[in-house]
Amino acid sequence: MSQFGDAIDFILHSREARSGGTNVGGAELLPMLWKHLELTGVSVGIAVALAVPFGLWLGHIGRGEFLATSVANVGRAVPSLALIAFFVAYIGVGFRNVTLALVLLAIPPILTNTYVGVRQVDRDAVDAARGMGMTGPQIVRRVELPLALPLVFGGVRTSVVNVIATAAIAPLAGVVTLGDPIIAGGVYGEDGRLGAAILVALLAVAAEALFAVLQRAVTPRGIRISQTPQARSHRGFGIPRLRRQTST
């Protein structure tokens, strides 16, 4: 168990690297943390910018169910390591290439959830909006998007956690994230490896919790009120509340 103590010591205090010369651990981990966050933020940001409008459009016109589900299925089947390796071998190392790979990884959950989110919006509400004279874009913006937001955020949340996990292998492609002590254990030692693993795990859990709060915040009040006690009892830690509704 003392290994965990040493790992926490590595997180808190910097020391000389095993290979000598440079210092590692403690404050030296901060640039890695920023790089990790930057990579995650940029990748998920691009994925959201691409997948949310596309998913909204597909859901609005009610087509592309096959596309939305197959993207999800294929996206799950591709191992993140293989994806990164493919980019390294065929396109090369560097921040931009890793970002591209992570964008590809982040798109499927966001696209599928946005699509499903729009499709599960009550058709009566859409008809009512149309009856009030709203145009297509207005319906998307003022009815379908707000009602789909909780599920959209659910997708973003999945992507963020996935990307944080995968960014840990980014050092293989020359981007020094928190995964560097994990991958290059020889330089940082076992303490560094375990310490970085703890940090990556904490980061993922923190992101998950943050997005759980955000997801709750963006849920329209109407949906929140219509939650039955039975449905509420299913609302666990990581479960968007709408899942129960979409299942009926």
Add this chain to the structure above:
Amino acid sequence: MLAQLEIHQRAGNDSCVASNGFCPSWIAHNIDRYLHPFWQHVYLSVIAVVLGFVIAFALAVLAHNRHWLVGPIIGVTGVLYTLPSIAVFFLLQPITGRGAFTALIALTAYTLLILFRNIVTGFDNVPAETVDAARGLGFTDRQVLWRVEVPLAMPEIIAGLRIASTTTVGLATLAFFAGAGGLGGEIFADITFKSNVVVAGALCLLLAIMFDVVLLTAQRIALPWQRAQTAAGPRPRRLWREARVMD
């Protein structure tokens, strides 16, 4: 360290290999190198999904009668699911050492959330009237479970197994960090060599597709009435169901 591995591993001196291209002849000569990691990958994935299914099913049956348990179980398995696999492979090592055992603990833990959620959803979607009818016919609780609820929940259960198996194949590519081998080790060993990356990556995909096909076939065999329904009416929302269980 990577450079050393490359020199060590990239046997063969034809120009294609030297120029780091996509070399069919190199692949043909070296394909047997991937067999052992492939079987390790199969082993890790199958055992993890089977173990995960047994645990998740037991938990789901338990929570079926005590519905308040659903929230806490999803909470705990949700946290397990959130932890990045690469971190968990190292976090477990001071406790369980290096090897397949450690990898299996982590991989099994990842299947629990998906499987449990789907099995519970499947049970919940069984119409109450059907259960009442079975009770009226004199079925015991156990008979209701095995002869009514489980068969009717089967589409959701298999959808969950499909997701769990593809996810596990993907996560098992990182299991070599826990000392359990698998195709990820081959990818990592020479990550800049195009031929190697393509072969090892394609084998992972192939494995994921194979599991999917096997499970779909199992579903067709186990649920003949579903096929009849599909043929008769408009297509039910089967694709939807798969989309929905995704986060």
